[in-house]
Amino acid sequence: MQANEIYERIKSKFEDAIVEFKADAIVEPYLEVKADRVKDVCEFLRDDPELAFDYLMCLSGVDYGNGTLGVVYHIYSMKHGHRFVLKVKVPIDNPVVQSVESIWKSANWHEREAYDMFGIIFEGHPDLRRILMPYDWPEGSYPLRKDFQVPEFYNGMKVPY
Amino acid sequence: MATFEITTRSVKGDLKTDTMILNMGPQHPSTHGVLRLELVVDGEVIVDVIPHIGYLHRCFEKHAEQMTNYQQVIPYVDRMDYVAAMGNELAYVLAVEKLLGIEVPERVQYIRVIMAELQRIASHLLAIGTYGLDLGAFTPFLWCFREREKILDLFEITCGARLLYNYIWVGGVSHDLPSEFGKKLKDFLKTFPKALKEINDLLTFNKIFIDRTANVGVLPADVAINYGCSGPMLRGSGVKFDLRKNEPYLVYDRFEFDIPVGEGKMGTVGDCWDRYYVRVREMEESLKIIEQAWEQLPPGDVHSAIPKKVRPPQGEVYFRTENPRGEIGFYIISDGHSASPFRVKARAPSFVNLSVLPEISRGYMIADLVAILGSVDIVLGEVDR
Numbered sequence: 001m002q003a004n005e006i007y008e009r010i011k012s013k014f015e016d017a018i019v020e021f022k023a024d025a026i027v028e029p030y031l032e033v034k035a036d037r038v039k040d041v042c043e044f045l046r047d048d049p050e051l052a053f054d055y056l057m058c059l060s061g062v063d064y065g066n067g068t069l070g071v072v073y074h075i076y077s078m079k080h081g082h083r084f085v086l087k088v089k090v091p092i093d094n095p096v097v098q099s100v101e102s103i104w105k106s107a108n109w110h111e112r113e114a115y116d117m118f119g120i121i122f123e124g125h126p127d128l129r130r131i132l133m134p135y136d137w138p139e140g141s142y143p144l145r146k147d148f149q150v151p152e153f154y155n156g157m158k159v160p161y
Numbered sequence: 162m163a164t165f166e167i168t169t170r171s172v173k174g175d176l177k178t179d180t181m182i183l184n185m186g187p188q189h190p191s192t193h194g195v196l197r198l199e200l201v202v203d204g205e206v207i208v209d210v211i212p213h214i215g216y217l218h219r220c221f222e223k224h225a226e227q228m229t230n231y232q233q234v235i236p237y238v239d240r241m242d243y244v245a246a247m248g249n250e251l252a253y254v255l256a257v258e259k260l261l262g263i264e265v266p267e268r269v270q271y272i273r274v275i276m277a278e279l280q281r282i283a284s285h286l287l288a289i290g291t292y293g294l295d296l297g298a299f300t301p302f303l304w305c306f307r308e309r310e311k312i313l314d315l316f317e318i319t320c321g322a323r324l325l326y327n328y329i330w331v332g333g334v335s336h337d338l339p340s341e342f343g344k345k346l347k348d349f350l351k352t353f354p355k356a357l358k359e360i361n362d363l364l365t366f367n368k369i370f371i372d373r374t375a376n377v378g379v380l381p382a383d384v385a386i387n388y389g390c391s392g393p394m395l396r397g398s399g400v401k402f403d404l405r406k407n408e409p410y411l412v413y414d415r416f417e418f419d420i421p422v423g424e425g426k427m428g429t430v431g432d433c434w435d436r437y438y439v440r441v442r443e444m445e446e447s448l449k450i451i452e453q454a455w456e457q458l459p460p461g462d463v464h465s466a467i468p469k470k471v472r473p474p475q476g477e478v479y480f481r482t483e484n485p486r487g488e489i490g491f492y493i494i495s496d497g498h499s500a501s502p503f504r505v506k507a508r509a510p511s512f513v514n515l516s517v518l519p520e521i522s523r524g525y526m527i528a529d530l531v532a533i534l535g536s537v538d539i540v541l542g543e544v545d546r
Contacts, residue, residue, distance in 0.1 A: 026478075027259055027260060027477070028479070056389055057479070057481065057490060060506035063504075074479045105388045106388050106513055109513070132214065132215040144223060
């Protein structure tokens with residue numbers, strides 16, 4: 001199934017959840033949905049027999065640099081062999097996105113990574129804690145954000161040492 | 162578990178029975194690097210496993226954003242899955258090329274295929290060698306390394322490096338194949354099947370090895386897909402899915418090869434032995450691909466398509482290839498005006514494959530966990546990036 005057909009199928013069910021569909025994006029078309037509806041959309045994407053997106057290839061956090069954070073879902077269907085890109089955008093001062101961990105278990109660690117690096121809060125995630133950064137990393141400090149400042153000291157050690 | 166209950170009942174009075182927490186790693190020889198597993202155990206039986214990663218985190222994604230151009234990211238990519246560096250380079254470079262929209266010469270594509278498949282054999286040799294080592298078989302490890310050495314020699318005469326190559330460039334490769342490459346490659350192709358048979362006799366069909374790995378760590382196909390497993394992990398569970406066939410890149414659609422899947426020959430489909438044996442058979446298939454690619458290798462210039470400046474248009478790409486450990490993907494965002502990527506996200510196969518570990522190790526013994534972890538075949542450089 002092509003991306004625009006997939007989009008039409010989602011549109012017929014979740015017209016109110018859609019923000020934007022960009023068909024002419026380089027390299028792949030993508031669909032942006034509302035952050036508080038993404039779980040419903042994903043559940044439909046997985047359970048609809050025509051779509052059957054059973055495989056989450058990648059989930060990435062993004063900082064767009066203009067006060068917006070985003071999450072990008074690259075999904076694939078093992079059954080039909082088609083793929084699709086889903087996006088959500090949230091303001092940096094209230095970065096709350098619904099978790100899709102209950103739909104694709106692979107989202108568990110990817111969401112933890114996005115939380116760790118960007119501070120995106122995934123609502124409904126069973127175990128949202130840092131994954132790659134040390135546990136004593138300062139709270140509220142997210143290294144992949146564009147406005148991240150390298151701290152002068154880490155655990156009493158000067159940076160760069 | 163049953164015996165445990167009987168003993169507690171036979172003891173009069175209040176006997177507290179509780180689970181215990183045990184740390185495995187970060188410096189444990191069988192964790193293949195710095196991985197810490199927090200085990201919740203009931204005697205010898207594993208109740209839960211909580212992996213703690215990040216000890217080898219080197220901020221790859223942050224580095225990639227701070228580079229002055231796209232090409233400078235390639236050496237960093239090498240250091241992710243450091244035993245299969247060619248595969249990482251290939252995935253990253255193909256992603257950038259897709260974003261740029263450039264075509265590379267046929268000769269370059271064939272050289273890339275040969276290198277990627279040689280790397281696959283080298284990586285699988287390391288995987289099965291250390292897997293034997295984990296389970297107490299020392300000799301196969303040395304035999305695997307003897308064969309791997311020959312592949313590293315091939316890489317060395319081509320690009321000068323044995324582990325981290327920086328060989329595959331955007332638009333081409335750094336050096337053409339040297340004149341003695343063909344002879345050495347043919348020698349390897351001739352002797353390797355014999356060596357593989359020796360390894361099979363020594364390890365694969367060894368009774369002790371089968372007892373340790375069959376029916377252990379069974380991963381059902383639907384769980385594997387839901388957890389995003391890929392590579393030998395997914396195929397070991399009987400799912401016939403290989404990106405070289407299902408989403409062909411480079412010139413893979415011109416070669417004849419099979420996709421080995423787990424069949425439950427020694428136990429259940431998706432057990433440790435199946436995952437192991439998929440790797441062994443994949444080496445045979447890689448050999449077939451190399452033979453065909455070498456026969457078809459066209460002449461040409463390997464530098465002709467290398468762009469002077471890499472400035473992709475505004476856009477983004479997610480490109481994935483089949484690395485020895487599974488699906489490696491790069492999500493790259495270009496802002497259209499700067500020469501360095503706006504965002505690079507690496508989807509590392511080991512990172513995703515490792516997340517299924519708690520699911521497949523509950524209920525087994527601690528000693529089995531070593532077998533399960535070895536069969537997942539992680540490289541921590543890639544898990545932590």
